[in-house]
Amino acid sequence: MSDKRETGTLVVGLGRFGSALANTLDKLGREVLAVEKDIDLAQQWSHRLAVVEADATNPDAVRQLGAKDFPVAVVGVGTSIEASVLVTANLVDLKVPQIWAKAISAEHGRILRRIGAHHVVYPEYDAGARVAHMVSGRMLDYIEMEDGFAVVKMRPPRETHGMTLGEAGIGSKYGVMVLGVKSPGEPFAYADSSTRIGPKDLLIVSGDSAMLEKFAHRS
Template sequence: MVENRARGNTANAARPGSDAGVLVVGLGRFGASLAATLDELGRDVLAVERDPDLIQTWSGRLPLVEADATNADALVQLGAKDFPIAVVGVGTSLEASVLITANLVDLGTPLIWAKAISAEHGRILQRIGAHHVVYPEHDAGARVAHLVSGRMLDFIELEDGFTIVKMRPPQETHGFTVGESHIRKKYGVTVIGVKPPGQPFEYATESTRIDAEDTLILSGDTVLLEKFARRP
């Protein structure tokens, strides 16, 4: 789940390019995973952490600096102003999370993402100026709940109840084409594509055949997709 700041502010904010540098504050599980992935993707990333043990763990594996980001002067000294994107991965200490986010706002960071561990935490971060607030623990729990409740293999909820899922086809579709199955008419969901085992993904047409071992990619309302995924 991602919450944006007031729409007017977010929509009018300058959006950094896809190669913009990213400052990641906090090397807990969320921050470390994010920083490592950005680094693997070739992005200019700098991780900031004040825990010496975490610094030692990630030393040589990530570009990083040991500093206390709750101190505004420390952020200035490490060159935080040079990064158009910052991610505050600190979540266990609400005070530290708020102070770091406020410091980045004061520095004029164009785009600030911040991790929250509760709705109250998230509202505070938004009020002080975070552009995007994410809830990793909530999102992971919700995603797994959907995956264990049916034949879904993957689940991505976008917004306003619109979702994209990857799943095994119900028995009633085996051996029939998308058109013959009448999936959209019966269940209100759309087959985007079909991927046979060992074959490349192909966008679905009315004549695309569905077999038992195929993987379906579908889109639609979350509730309707859940019902379809529970078909035998």
């Protein structure tokens, strides 16, 4: 790992968030070094990931891990705000270029930003907001970007069944854009005006979140 730190990711904390993130990065072929102070969690993941049992709230421990050599560090500690802040501060002191930190509240997030975290994520809030959109209509997946822009996977409204995108005039009528269509048994295809919409198709649609909600609730 020592010769690959310049392209790797340091993940502190192997709770549900940290372990899912570290495991996914590993599957994507990224070099990952996980740090976990709980001996049971460290041993649980040691056969899948490179794991060091250490207390990252201790600045000397973080320094000895070579944290400063990583371009990206993720602080997955969330249950203890004090521990989260101390770990983040240690990484800031070592001038890690990109620090991502998990927050469990808006106040927690503000503290993390003030001490130098570059990115703050709210997994529980984001998951709740995402599911809220999904359970309220035809949306099967929902990803919100910035300024109210979102991309969703959804079933097509009944009024568009059997029509091409050009005939349906979705862009002009509803103010959203169909990026692609997935028909049963067929590969995903980028959409154009000649793409025909079937009742069992899946649409990938982008646009303002409020407009997407209105489109998804069409009969």
